Amino acid sequence: MKYCFGVDVGGTSIKMGLFTVEGNILDKWEIETRTENQGETILSDIADSLKGKMSEKELNPADIKGIGIGIPAPVTGDGIVKNTANLGWGYKEVNRELRELTGLEVQAGNDANLAALGEMWLGAGKGQKNMIMVTLGTGVGGGVIADGRAMVGANGAAAEIGHICVNYHETKRCGCGKTGCLEQYASATGIARLARMRLAWDESPSVLRSREKIDAKAVFDALKDGDSVAEEIVDQFGAYLGHGLANAAILADPAVIVIGGGVSKAGDIMIPYIKKYFLQKAFFANKETEFMIAKLDNDAGICGAAKLIIDTETSGD
């Protein structure tokens, strides 16, 4: 079995890739996510697209190890989803349903956990077996790789790094209902908030004051231009993220921490600000942990999904 498929289901599009089991991407493509009628056609749309690709490439089921699939929701080890925010699904047995639709072995996982697995396999964590990935987008997501495998947890909710408490004195609520979550400060939304609050604090001159829209990109652009107010904002972001990651590292003892998501496009310039506070709260055994920016961008999800099915012991039934 030389090939496998990696599928990454998002709220608006579904990314798919055909891989060799050694880790070469032979083809990748996208289809639309049809969320109408509780997303009832999503899995059959995926099955049709994969079967079309098999015809096009003249592949037999016997050549294919199976399908790995990432879902934007908690997914148990048995591939069961209980609820989704973006797909319309309630309870769904993804492994079973997609296996019945395709005749191929299927293993589903959480999309953020699989993005971490993808970065370990083919990206910034290549060669490592213990890794944390944190994804800084609209929210803060993440995945933990322990001894080469993505942690799943009892409810498919392992590695929800965005909801580590990094401020026990916060009074305002996170989207999850708690207070002081990392996501409140280190997401794109959080960085914009830190920026607005810093600008509101006093009248210090800053190039940010002339911007119409203050977002995470504007803050990092200002930092690159040497703006000292932007530096204070990034320092504060670094404190929350560095402290949160130090606590995560105490559990996971990673060789490398990978920073991904839209915010990470600002690049290596953010790493010293994170590392400074990480070292303040890191256990001595974790002081050598490396920090890297993610490398696979939007392909991390399909790569991790492919790796998941490659590592799954299939019964061959």
Add this chain to the structure above:
Amino acid sequence: MKYCFGVDVGGTSIKMGLFTVEGNILDKWEIETRTENQGETILSDIADSLKGKMSEKELNPADIKGIGIGIPAPVTGDGIVKNTANLGWGYKEVNRELRELTGLEVQAGNDANLAALGEMWLGAGKGQKNMIMVTLGTGVGGGVIADGRAMVGANGAAAEIGHICVNYHETKRCGCGKTGCLEQYASATGIARLARMRLAWDESPSVLRSREKIDAKAVFDALKDGDSVAEEIVDQFGAYLGHGLANAAILADPAVIVIGGGVSKAGDIMIPYIKKYFLQKAFFANKETEFMIAKLDNDAGICGAAKLIIDTETSGD
């Protein structure tokens, strides 16, 4: 291969057990830990004792899956120890050396991680595959079981739960050099400290004031007698431990959290105080996590060590 050995190396004694691979303890015994000369005889003492047991029970090497061994230090996945606080060892290749001394397969692990594995196999976490164990003794240790396996980490230092930061405003230092570590408040030493500080705060009447020695046991005994100052102290302990465990659960997503170590002998009475603060900071997916007191007491280490070698894929060489 029907049998295996579980070994738990401590600073003063070494516990050993003979197990069936199904999880029955057939025999257990102890020898002294001879730490003199950099602990150079420790592994040969263990080998001699195990070989003696094999003669006594008329067991052949072919009947024995191998030896699992817990060490009070970080241990890498390859069974390498870089340093120990209590045994006198510097760098030591435990798997290789003990294999050469016995002719049996060997897998070493960290003692706290293996205690967690033991509780999952035969104790409070029986039947679960995702578990956190926190050990409240002189310090605070722990182990995380992810999908049935004890997390090891890149440096053999996974699950150092005692060093999660639960108080970003602490100015006094933990033994590890950091500030605000869970161990500063939730260890036996930490509880005694919280008690002394509460008693120093004002003159509220408490049975604790008549005690010559205020330790964790005295505090829980006073709680059981309805002492309201003791209740305040336990509530504060519960806040630190509950918050720390909520952050740990966000990473590990456990079905059950097991509380072990000397402090846990106070029993179930402590659980509501921990759970109350856990629920305050737990991610919604983790709200159903069960809390249990450890069941195996001092046998957890040998049980986990046995389980480790049972689960190790041995080459048979």
